[in-house]
Amino acid sequence: MKKESSACNCINIRRAAQAVTEIYDGYLAESGLKIGQFSMLKHINSMSPVNVSRLAEKMRLDRTTLVRGLKALENEGYISDASEKGTRSRRLMLTPEGEKALEKAVPLWEQAQRYLEDNLGTDTLKDFTALLSKIESLTN
Amino acid sequence: MKKESSACNCINIRRAAQAVTEIYDGYLAESGLKIGQFSMLKHINSMSPVNVSRLAEKMRLDRTTLVRGLKALENEGYISDASEKGTRSRRLMLTPEGEKALEKAVPLWEQAQRYLEDNLGTDTLKDFTALLSKIESLTN
DNA sequence: GGGAATATAGTGTATATACACTATTATGAA
DNA sequence: TTCATAATAGTGTATATACACTATATTCCC
Numbered sequence: 001m002k003k004e005s006s007a008c009n010c011i012n013i014r015r016a017a018q019a020v021t022e023i024y025d026g027y028l029a030e031s032g033l034k035i036g037q038f039s040m041l042k043h044i045n046s047m048s049p050v051n052v053s054r055l056a057e058k059m060r061l062d063r064t065t066l067v068r069g070l071k072a073l074e075n076e077g078y079i080s081d082a083s084e085k086g087t088r089s090r091r092l093m094l095t096p097e098g099e100k101a102l103e104k105a106v107p108l109w110e111q112a113q114r115y116l117e118d119n120l121g122t123d124t125l126k127d128f129t130a131l132l133s134k135i136e137s138l139t140n
Numbered sequence: 141m142k143k144e145s146s147a148c149n150c151i152n153i154r155r156a157a158q159a160v161t162e163i164y165d166g167y168l169a170e171s172g173l174k175i176g177q178f179s180m181l182k183h184i185n186s187m188s189p190v191n192v193s194r195l196a197e198k199m200r201l202d203r204t205t206l207v208r209g210l211k212a213l214e215n216e217g218y219i220s221d222a223s224e225k226g227t228r229s230r231r232l233m234l235t236p237e238g239e240k241a242l243e244k245a246v247p248l249w250e251q252a253q254r255y256l257e258d259n260l261g262t263d264t265l266k267d268f269t270a271l272l273s274k275i276e277s278l279t280n
Numbered sequence: 281g282g283g284a285a286t287a288t289a290g291t292g293t294a295t296a297t298a299c300a301c302t303a304t305t306a307t308g309a310a
Numbered sequence: 311t312t313c314a315t316a317a318t319a320g321t322g323t324a325t326a327t328a329c330a331c332t333a334t335a336t337t338c339c340c
Binding site: 021034036061063065068069072089 | 294299304306
Binding site: 007008009010011012013014015016017019020021022023024035039059060109112113116119120124125128129131132133134135136138139 | 147148149150151152153154155156157159160161162163164175179199200249252253256259260264265268269271272273274275276278279
């Protein structure tokens with residue numbers, strides 16, 4: 001029997017991440033948010049007023065990644081920056097529209113979370129989460 | 141005790157996928173390839189001559205995603221298209237340079253595979269792979 | 281053969297991601 | 311107080327990803 005060693009763990013997890021993204025974006029669709037935007041709003045909401053660096057750290061994202069993502073939310077009018085002119089650190093917070101969008105999205109996100117739990121099983125999902133965390137720590 | 145239900149499964153798997161990508165790209169660095177490019181070369185090599193649609197299907201990628209990725213490989217001179225002018229279906233294959241790059245990268249990729257196996261354990265990695273596959277199938 | 285249906289490829293636009301680099305504000309020590 | 315160092319933000323460029331749409335080639339039926 002030939003040893004089949006061609007399956008790439010990296011590509012596999014990427015494809016799975018895409019699949020999960022598709023699921024979450026599907027549930028969130030009627031809110032007009034993608035999961036990435038939902039995540040940004042959720043974090044800003046709970047940390048506001050927050051600057052880009054702290055937000056990036058909490059979201060485990062590169063700061064420059066966030067800068068781009070925030071731009072779309074600003075264009076939509078979902079977030080605003082209360083920092084004064086001439087200062088460096090931003091003070092990001094949700095606008096009333098942002099709060100509304102987030103409120104609408106939360107139950108949809110919860111449905112997506114439940115969908116995954118129902119389909120994988122609570123225990124499996126817990127083990128999975130722990131493993132993901134361990135994987136993430138491999139690069140620290 | 142407050143129930144902590146705020147951890148997003150989607151963001152978690154995305155972050156883990158990024159971490160794994162970082163690991164693989166690190167091992168592959170001296171080959172000049174990123175894991176995505178390595179994957180394309182590997183598939184083209186084993187399927188050549190291959191057209192974009194079949195390649196995308198095998199790689200579980202959207203066809204249009206692939207079109208962009210292939211462009212970089214063509215610019216590097218790693219792949220060529222043997223289809224005749226005026227025909228629709230492409231006939232992609234590796235150039236000698238592409239073969240060289242792939243040969244150089246394969247052992248590095250194997251190191252990355254082994255690194256993950258060593259750090260997660262063979263059985264855990266197997267279970268993990270099976271779960272990823274199941275997750276992917278949720279969207280089919 | 282001609283036209284409908286299908287297969288195949290590519291573009292525009294958008295989100296997601298990071299690295300190298302630049303720019304500017306804030307801070308702290310001499 | 312001034313100047314070096316920190317902190318903070320943003321841009322250019324690159325890869326990774328897909329959807330909606332367009333364009334062209336192929337096929338197949340009448």
